[in-house]
Amino acid sequence: MTTLHSSTETLKLNNGATIPQVGLGTWRSPDDEGYNAVKSALKDGYRHIDTAKAYGNEEVVGRAVRDFIKESGVPRSEIFVTTKLWCTDFKDPVKAVKGSLVRLGLDYVDLLLMHWPLPMPEGEGKFPTNPDGSRKLIKFDEWNYLDTYRAMQKLVELKLTKAIGISNFNIPKIEAVLNDKDIHIAPAALQVELHPYLPQDELLAYCKKHGIVVEAYSPLGSAGAPLLKEKVLVDIAEKYGATPATIAVSWGVQRGSVILPKSVNPQRIAANLKIVTLSEEDMDAVNSIQKTTHKRLIDPDWGVNVFDTDYKFQKVE
Numbered sequence: 320m321t322t323l324h325s326s327t328e329t330l331k332l333n334n335g336a337t338i339p340q341v342g343l344g345t346w347r348s349p350d351d352e353g354y355n356a357v358k359s360a361l362k363d364g365y366r367h368i369d370t371a372k373a374y375g376n377e378e379v380v381g382r383a384v385r386d387f388i389k390e391s392g393v394p395r396s397e398i399f400v401t402t403k404l405w406c407t408d409f410k411d412p413v414k415a416v417k418g419s420l421v422r423l424g425l426d427y428v429d430l431l432l433m434h435w436p437l438p439m440p441e442g443e444g445k446f447p448t449n450p451d452g453s454r455k456l457i458k459f460d461e462w463n464y465l466d467t468y469r470a471m472q473k474l475v476e477l478k479l480t481k482a483i484g485i486s487n488f489n490i491p492k493i494e495a496v497l498n499d500k501d502i503h504i505a506p507a508a509l510q511v512e513l514h515p516y517l518p519q520d521e522l523l524a525y526c527k528k529h530g531i532v533v534e535a536y537s538p539l540g541s542a543g544a545p546l547l548k549e550k551v552l553v554d555i556a557e558k559y560g561a562t563p564a565t566i567a568v569s570w571g572v573q574r575g576s577v578i579l580p581k582s583v584n585p586q587r588i589a590a591n592l593k594i595v596t597l598s599e600e601d602m603d604a605v606n607s608i609q610k611t612t613h614k615r616l617i618d619p620d621w622g623v624n625v626f627d628t629d630y631k632f633q634k635v636e
């Protein structure tokens with residue numbers, strides 16, 4: 320039986336930087352709740368915070384990071400901050416990231432991810448109204464995720480971010496990035512939905528081969544943490560005197576990915592940093608969950624199916 324310990328495990332990115340394997344997710348962590356969650360996590364020992372322009376909380380996340388640095392003396396260089404480029408900002412990543420940095424109150428982020436490989440019309444708001452009044456994505460071929468990734472390279476040159484990466488990309492789309500003759504900075508990380516219902520074995524193997532760190536989002540099953548009721552996790556947790564969340568996080572760490580559990584509850588934030596070393600047998604048991612339940616939980620209705628490998632950008636007349 321191994322003992323619970325706070326995770327200090329890190330992985331190496333392709334820019335030479337280290338990234339803590341357990342980071343705090345901040346989607347649906349607004350205002351004071353978001354501020355307190357980030358502050359509490361940093362006090363507990365988290366050194367990795369994941370935010371995004373689309374979460375609408377860069378201001379509170381940044382303020383919590385800055386206040387923690389001031390109060391603790393922990394240097395900025397020891398805290399890994401990620402933010403993401405939203406789909407309506409695809410044509411000018413430099414302008415967009417400068418905006419994120421102003422809201423965060425930081426000079427740079429450690430990782431800037433393209434949030435989805437989906438250009439949306441420019442404009443205010445997360446989902447611009449389309450000419451047909453729908454919230455569905457306008458497909459257009461004047462610009463695509465490769466154009467955006469090419470432009471994101473400038474962010475590293477300008478030292479606005481230390482690393483660039485992608486999110487919600489499937490293998491053919493990653494391959495397109497890696498094979499593009501105008502792309503010379505390979506993605507440092509890929510953030511995707513990953514948990515025992517969607518273990519992403521193929522993506523993990525592919526990214527390992529190409530030196531891309533995989534970051535697991537919604538590792539507890541997203542809102543309400545439905546995964547934590549899964550009997551296999553509950554039974555294993557009991558064996559280790561741990562919680563199902565600890566088993567889910569430990570499984571992710573042991574498979575070599577970054578894990579981003581979100582919580583705004585101080586006890587759960589503290590608990591989610593704790594991991595145990597799972598036996599091979601228990602790893603196998605968690606790996607087998609997908610044989611009975613295999614599902615994707617985040618599949619937004621506003622998008623075309625971005626995981627569809629045949630998707631082509633088309634102009635809407």
Ligand code: NDP
Binds near residue numbers: 345564587
């Ligand atoms: P998670 O899988 O992290 O689950 C969050 C839910 O679990 C919340 O309802 C939370 O409630 C609850 N919870 C947290 N800890 C525990 C615990 N120990 N026991 C019981 N319940 C718990 O969901 P997310 O979808 O938020 O994913 C995590 C992060 O990944 C996001 O916050 C975001 O940073 C990132 N993400 C990125 C996406 C992308 O497109 N790149 C998409 C989705 C997420 P409570 O807060 O009340 O504790």
